[in-house]
Amino acid sequence: MAGTDRTQASMTGGPRVVLVEPQLGENIGAVARAMLNCGLDRLSIVNPREEWPNPRAVTMASGATKVLDDAQLYDTVEDAVAGMTTVYATTARPREMTVRVVTPRQAGAEIRTAEARGERVGILFGPERSGLTNEHVVLADTVITVPLNPAYSSLNLAQAVLVVAYEWFTAEDVTDPDVISTPGTRLAEKEEMHDLFERLERELDAGGFFRAPDLRETVVRNLRAMLQRTRMTEQEVRTFHGIVSALTRSWQHTQNAKRRRGEWPEPDED
Amino acid sequence: MAGTDRTQASMTGGPRVVLVEPQLGENIGAVARAMLNCGLDRLSIVNPREEWPNPRAVTMASGATKVLDDAQLYDTVEDAVAGMTTVYATTARPREMTVRVVTPRQAGAEIRTAEARGERVGILFGPERSGLTNEHVVLADTVITVPLNPAYSSLNLAQAVLVVAYEWFTAEDVTDPDVISTPGTRLAEKEEMHDLFERLERELDAGGFFRAPDLRETVVRNLRAMLQRTRMTEQEVRTFHGIVSALTRSWQHTQNAKRRRGEWPEPDED
Numbered sequence: 001m002a003g004t005d006r007t008q009a010s011m012t013g014g015p016r017v018v019l020v021e022p023q024l025g026e027n028i029g030a031v032a033r034a035m036l037n038c039g040l041d042r043l044s045i046v047n048p049r050e051e052w053p054n055p056r057a058v059t060m061a062s063g064a065t066k067v068l069d070d071a072q073l074y075d076t077v078e079d080a081v082a083g084m085t086t087v088y089a090t091t092a093r094p095r096e097m098t099v100r101v102v103t104p105r106q107a108g109a110e111i112r113t114a115e116a117r118g119e120r121v122g123i124l125f126g127p128e129r130s131g132l133t134n135e136h137v138v139l140a141d142t143v144i145t146v147p148l149n150p151a152y153s154s155l156n157l158a159q160a161v162l163v164v165a166y167e168w169f170t171a172e173d174v175t176d177p178d179v180i181s182t183p184g185t186r187l188a189e190k191e192e193m194h195d196l197f198e199r200l201e202r203e204l205d206a207g208g209f210f211r212a213p214d215l216r217e218t219v220v221r222n223l224r225a226m227l228q229r230t231r232m233t234e235q236e237v238r239t240f241h242g243i244v245s246a247l248t249r250s251w252q253h254t255q256n257a258k259r260r261r262g263e264w265p266e267p268d269e270d
Numbered sequence: 271m272a273g274t275d276r277t278q279a280s281m282t283g284g285p286r287v288v289l290v291e292p293q294l295g296e297n298i299g300a301v302a303r304a305m306l307n308c309g310l311d312r313l314s315i316v317n318p319r320e321e322w323p324n325p326r327a328v329t330m331a332s333g334a335t336k337v338l339d340d341a342q343l344y345d346t347v348e349d350a351v352a353g354m355t356t357v358y359a360t361t362a363r364p365r366e367m368t369v370r371v372v373t374p375r376q377a378g379a380e381i382r383t384a385e386a387r388g389e390r391v392g393i394l395f396g397p398e399r400s401g402l403t404n405e406h407v408v409l410a411d412t413v414i415t416v417p418l419n420p421a422y423s424s425l426n427l428a429q430a431v432l433v434v435a436y437e438w439f440t441a442e443d444v445t446d447p448d449v450i451s452t453p454g455t456r457l458a459e460k461e462e463m464h465d466l467f468e469r470l471e472r473e474l475d476a477g478g479f480f481r482a483p484d485l486r487e488t489v490v491r492n493l494r495a496m497l498q499r500t501r502m503t504e505q506e507v508r509t510f511h512g513i514v515s516a517l518t519r520s521w522q523h524t525q526n527a528k529r530r531r532g533e534w535p536e537p538d539e540d
Contacts, residue, residue, distance in 0.1 A: 030426075033426070036419060037419055037422055037425055038419060039418075039419040063422065094451060095451075095453075096453055096454075097453070098450065098453070098455065098503050100448070100449070100451075101451045102448045103440075103447045103448075105447060146436075147443045147445040152306045152334065153307065154307075155307055158429070159428070162429050166433055169417070169419070170417060175417040177372060177373045177375060178372045178376050179370070179371055180369070180370050180371075181365075181371045181413075183364065183366050183368070185368065231370075
């Protein structure tokens, strides 16, 4: 699949995803895929409605079948969380009970810390249509509710797993949030930019670009500001030099052509 | 659907999602649902492979059909972005070109700012299997790449839209990341907790709980620390008083029963 680098070893560990009475095999497969996208590969399934293993789950998992192969099957949620020390329950709607409620981002950060302490963490996700019952929610320490459009806040099962798993992943992700990617080259040094600017301005002087000499300084400043915004690479600086050369040559070219045709050439400079 | 409050007006606005040559109607429907989950409702579709409108899209949109009804259809990406001032392209894999790359979180924050300035923002998503071509990517100002498990980084179309839309939504979401939800009650005041502690400790003294008087202070401190961690509501404090009463009564009860049976009662206190 686009973007997948099979040479990279898959990550392991992270919290265990516990699907409580999932209705459709397709959704279990989609969950496995969303989990592996975010480096999670430990799945438990409590009392699925359809038979297990489920071929439709394998189809939807598209490549994340190992997560399905290693999935643990349980009859009750109590059994599924028995060995855990920290359990979260995901709910879309507020419950009529006094309970700690956190966002997925908060949960992602504190799960990372808990795991570093050696805690065994699980996250409960309820059936597609109804979600977790209050009886399931009280088996957890904390509720996770995804902040969403209040007029339309119901995520499908795999989408809910993705958001929670994504926040767990990004809680320790070190990706530069804003970078200029320069494959096979590097950003230009300022001196390279200044040489380009001065060369360009010389040619523009020769071409009579600056009609109003008293405005030259301002026009040059704005021109440099515009070209600076491109954050050129050293390669692009060389390309831009080539463009300037080509444009000046093309002017000479037309001049010479006119001479050959015996026309009056335009004055080379004034 | 669980969690959806139909009385809430749907949010509108936000960046326009542009699906480039989507292959399956189902996926377009799933995209509409993910968009509306995050308060986005402006969708453009460029040259879909299947016919449009598409009944399978409506099925998958489960409730988000208005997003599909209002979707704009285009023949080319150039036409779709023509009126926009700021365009992002989502790619899973790095491209062989010098381009600015940001995370969805960074994009969500800067799109909010751009919209506040009145910019018209669009986000391109490529076909399911192949993703955007480089020809499409160069139509954008900035690339968005979702940080994911490098060994398995390919999200399905609706999942990619969800992550980017979710980051746009949360960029201005004011949900308390960590709160104790206390429906119909409030957290107990410290005085209510202290009264409960002192009452409990009196009964424990009477019941001979503190066998080693020199350890009493420590045991009491740890007991109070444990009960404090529950962050009781005032209602739960009253419940806990009732529990203490019931347990002491049950002791009296068994004593009296023994007396009635002519057995020696245990000493009431020592």
